[in-house]
Amino acid sequence: MTPGARITAAIEVLEAVTAGDVPAPVDSVLGNYLKQRRYIGSKDRTAIQALVYGIFRRRARLGWWLERAKAKALPRNLLIAHLLLIEKLTGPELRSHFDGRHYHPYPLEGGETVLADRLEGKSIDHPDMPEAVLLECPGWAEAGLRAALGERFTEEMRALNDEASTDLRVNALVGTQEDAIAALKRDGIFSKPALYSPVGLRLGGRPALGGTEALKSGLVEIQDEGSQLLALLVGARPGMQVVDFCAGAGGKTLAMAARMENKGRIVACDVHAKRLERLTLRQRRAQAHNIERRPLTRERDPWVKRHKGKFDRVLIDAPCTGTGTWRRNPDAKWGRGGLDLAEMTSLQYAILESAARLVKPGGRLVYATCSLLAAENEDRISAFLADHPDFKQMSIFDIWQETVGTDAPPEGAVADSALRLTPARHGTDGFVAAVLERAATQDEAEEE
Known part of the structure; x- marks a missing residue:
């Protein structure tokens, strides 16, 4: 493909992402786009992906320039700004790609020509930009992230805008x-x-x-290293009864199954049955034979009540705003599926309260999100413990050697007994996890 044809593909992907009332996930749209065009070679696929994700990694700054130039944040305008401000194309070079030939985008029109003239030769960063714009931090998350990250806000925001490792x-x-x-x-x-x-x-x-x-x-x-550590902290051992309550496609389920050496039972639950279906092939390939898939209708599915107090370990990797995964999903900053933070935290607490019923006395409940916002983590745990005195929070340092077995992360990873991983300090996605233990009955305590 020519550079112009790649630009056309990127524009088409961006148009598909923004076609609905709520922006669609870029990874899903891009994956479907390329799947339907298998003739596109690997180098071209990589180049198209870099263009699309490059837009979202710089969405705030590109938007600032477009607003300054009195242009709307349309897919073509975003590409024009990206090519001039990031790839440093000259005006003639830009027009050579937007010439309508050989699958190239159609030529620049009136407002686009004005935009190109205003942006040519400019740099993506500008001294008049607010700090949040320079750091690509969306307004809805700024206050919460500043509170959670403190003096590390700038460093962590820059790390969250980098590409993630594999x-x-x-x-x-x-x-x-x-x-x-x-x-x-x-x-x-x-x-x-x-x-x-x-x-x-x-x-x-x-x-x-x-x-x-x-x-x-x-x-x-x-699997990101932070996600691996979360699965290890559950402390699943051979012969245990374990639940992965928000299993999704089952990455942590498989990690725990391996830890259990195929002995015992692990139940992968999720309200999205299609996500659980993806686990079928994965568990066969992984030779994991102790996994049971259990689709749920809602967080308080009748199955939960029927299995009250029967499990040694329950993991909740709760749905969240995903602020810790922006390295992989930069588009999540600018469209969160229509859920506001209050709705999200309400759902998280409902899931936590329901899944806790599955934990047997003496068992453990692990709650985590891939968000760095205290509202989705520490605040949820504090509220839960206040309402459920039969649970207590365990120190991560106290159980790290037992469950993970390596040296614990350095200072700053543990706050108020919870594990807090960040990309700048630990090289992982942002994760917060807390381990809660349910009080054992007197007979169980004496037996132990």
Whole structure:
């Protein structure tokens, strides 16, 4: 494809993202777009993806320039601004791509010509930009993130705007960390052990993994190191009864199944049945045989009441605003599916309160989100503990060696007994996790 044809593709993807009342997830739209055009080669796919995600990584600053130039934030205008401000095209170079030939975008029109003239030669950053714009922080999250991150706000916001690393989890049901490193090396992919996760690998660059033997055989799964640590903190052991209450496609379910060595039972629950269906193939490939899939109608599904107090471990990776995953999903900053923060925190508490019923006396409940906002984490835990005196919060440092087995993250990772991971400090997605233990009965305490 020519550069102009790639620009056309990027415009079409952006138009599809913004077509509805609520912006669609970019990864889904882009994936479908490329799936329907298998003739597009790998280099062109990478270039189109870079254009699209580049727009969202700089959406606030591009929008600031467009507003200054009195232009609307339409897909073509965003691409024009990106090409001039980021890729530093000259006016003639830009017009050579927007000439309507060979699948190129149609030529610039009146307002677009004015926009191009005003932006040519400018830099993406400008001294008049507010700090939140420079840091690509959306207005709805600024106050909460400033409160949560404190003096690290600037550093963490910059890290959240970088591209994420590629992390893998080694599946102990298939092989060892050394086996995985060797298998990836045979496919020309360099990897090294993760910093904190004993089953993690970090890759150099962003290699194509789909055709590798390590992935096809189930030896490795793509999973951020922070997500791996969350699954480890559950402390699932062979023979236990475990629930992954918001399992999604089952990444943490598979991680816990491997930890359980296929002994015991793990129930993967979710209100989105189609997400759970994706677990079917993944668990077969991973050779995980102790997983049961359980679609739920809502957080208070009758199944929960019927299984009250029967599980040793319950994990809630709650739906959230996703502020900790902006490295991977920069578009999530600018459209959150129509849910405001108050609605989200209300849902989180409802899930937490319902799932807690599954925990047996002496068992543990692990609550986590991939958000850095206290409203979705510490505030939810404090409210829950106030309403449920039979639960107490455990210190992450006290259980880290038992559940993870490596050196604990450095100072700043644990606040008020909760685990708080951030991209700048730990190189992971942003995660907050708390481990709560239900009081054992007198008979169980004496037995223990």
